[in-house]
Amino acid sequence: MKIVRRAVDSLSIPLIAIVLGLAASSVFVILAGAQPIDTYQRLFCEGFGPNPCNTFGDLLFTQVETEEGALQTVFSPAYGAGGSRIALVLEQATPLILTALSAAVAFQAGMFSIGMDGQFLMGAITVAFLGYAIPDQIYLLAGVTDPETAPQALLTVMHLVVPAICIAAAMLVGAIYSWIPGYIKIKLNVNELISTIIFNAIAIQLVGWLINFPLRSDLNNIARTRRIDDTAWLIPFNRGIFADVEWFSGARLGVGFLIALLAAFLVWFYLKRTTAGYEQRMTRGSSLFARFGGIPTGRAALRAMLISGALSGLAGAIAILGVERRVVDGFQASGVGFDGVLVAILSKESIIGILLFAPFYAGLNLGATNLQFGNLPRQLGGIIISFIVLFSAMEDFIRSRLSALWKRRALLGRTPAVTKQDGTAA
Numbered sequence: 001m002k003i004v005r006r007a008v009d010s011l012s013i014p015l016i017a018i019v020l021g022l023a024a025s026s027v028f029v030i031l032a033g034a035q036p037i038d039t040y041q042r043l044f045c046e047g048f049g050p051n052p053c054n055t056f057g058d059l060l061f062t063q064v065e066t067e068e069g070a071l072q073t074v075f076s077p078a079y080g081a082g083g084s085r086i087a088l089v090l091e092q093a094t095p096l097i098l099t100a101l102s103a104a105v106a107f108q109a110g111m112f113s114i115g116m117d118g119q120f121l122m123g124a125i126t127v128a129f130l131g132y133a134i135p136d137q138i139y140l141l142a143g144v145t146d147p148e149t150a151p152q153a154l155l156t157v158m159h160l161v162v163p164a165i166c167i168a169a170a171m172l173v174g175a176i177y178s179w180i181p182g183y184i185k186i187k188l189n190v191n192e193l194i195s196t197i198i199f200n201a202i203a204i205q206l207v208g209w210l211i212n213f214p215l216r217s218d219l220n221n222i223a224r225t226r227r228i229d230d231t232a233w234l235i236p237f238n239r240g241i242f243a244d245v246e247w248f249s250g251a252r253l254g255v256g257f258l259i260a261l262l263a264a265f266l267v268w269f270y271l272k273r274t275t276a277g278y279e280q281r282m283t284r285g286s287s288l289f290a291r292f293g294g295i296p297t298g299r300a301a302l303r304a305m306l307i308s309g310a311l312s313g314l315a316g317a318i319a320i321l322g323v324e325r326r327v328v329d330g331f332q333a334s335g336v337g338f339d340g341v342l343v344a345i346l347s348k349e350s351i352i353g354i355l356l357f358a359p360f361y362a363g364l365n366l367g368a369t370n371l372q373f374g375n376l377p378r379q380l381g382g383i384i385i386s387f388i389v390l391f392s393a394m395e396d397f398i399r400s401r402l403s404a405l406w407k408r409r410a411l412l413g414r415t416p417a418v419t420k421q422d423g424t425a426a
Helices: 002-031 036-048 085-108 116-142 152-188 192-212 255-273 275-285 287-292 297-324 336-346 351-374 378-393 395-414
Strands: 061-065 071-075
Touching: 002 036, 002 378, 002 395, 036 085, 036 351, 036 378, 085 116, 085 255, 085 275, 085 297, 085 336, 085 351, 116 152, 116 192, 116 297, 116 336, 152 192, 152 297, 255 275, 255 297, 255 351, 275 297, 297 336, 336 351, 336 378, 351 378, 378 395
Parallel strands: none
Antiparallel strands: 061 071
C-alpha cells in the first residue's frame, strides 16, 4: 500500500505542476488571440501525438483509416505509420539524458558545475574532425583512393573501430575540459560556477572560430565542417536493423539512445553501489565531516568532474556521429548543456527522473517549435514551457501545501460533533 501511495504521490506532483503551468500560460495564449484548450491540444499533439492527432484523447488512443476505408482504434504511442513523434522525441532526448547525468554526477559531489554546454561542444567538434580525419588516414595507409571501392572487410572493421575511437576521444576532451575548473576549485578555491561559465564562453568562441576557419569545408553561405565518413556514422535504426519499421521513419534515433540508457545505469551503479560513489555523496553532504572520516574529498570532487565532463563529451559525440554528421555554424548556440542542467535540477538528480523528464522536456520543445505551423507564434510555446518548468521547480511548495490540506482534512474528520441541548448534532 505504501508503494502505491508513494507512486501516486510521485506522479501527482508533476501533473499538478503541469496543470498550474498551463493555467498560468492561458493569459498569454489569450493575448495572442488563441484559445487555450486548442493551443494546448496542439502543443501536446505536435510533441507526443500520432498522425493524425487533434485532441488530448488522441495521445493515448486514436482512430485511423485502414486501406479498406474502415476506421480502426489504435494505441497511439505504438502507432507510427509514416513515423512516430515519440521516436523523434527520444532522438532529441538522448543528448539531454547524457548532459543531465553529467550535471547530476557533478552536483552529487557538491560541485555546482554548469559547464556541460562547453564540454558538449568540445566533444562535438572533436568527433566532427576525427570523423573524417581518421578514415582518411586509414584509406591512405590501405592504398584506397576511392572509399566506394574499399574492401568490405576493411569497411566492417572501420565501422567498429572509428566510432569507438571518436567517442573515446570526445569523452577524454570533455573530461579534461571539466577537470580544469575542478582543479582550480580544489587548489585555488575558485568558484566552480563562475569558472564553468567562463569555460562555456571560451568553448563557444573556439568552436565558432574552428568552424569558420581551420575546419571549414567549403564556401557555403553558412560555415560548416566537412561531413564525417560513413564508417564513423552511427547509422540510425530507420536505415539499419529497423529499416522496414515505419515507427522509426523520420527520426534519426539509433544506437546513441541505447548508449545513453547504458550510461544512466552505469551512473546509478557508480553512485549507489560503489565506494567511490559513496565518497562522492558524502563529500556533498558535509565535506568537513567526510574529511574527518578519512574520505579524500578533493580527489572525490575531481573524479566527479572528470566523469561529468566525459558524459557531456559523449553527448556531443553522439549528437554528431548519430544525428548531425557535421558541425554547422550556429550549433554552438544549441544550449543542450544548459537544458541538461535544467533537467537534472528538476528531476532532483534522480536517474529515473532524468530518464522520464528528458523525453518530456524534449517533447515540449518539439511541440512548441511546431506551434508556428498552426499560425501561432513559436515564442508562445517557449512561454508555456517556462511556466511548466517554473511550477515543476516549486515541487516542495506544492507538496507542503497538499500535505497541509490533507492534515486539515484528517483533523476535521476526527473532530467530534457538538451536541445541542435538544439532542441534535450541531
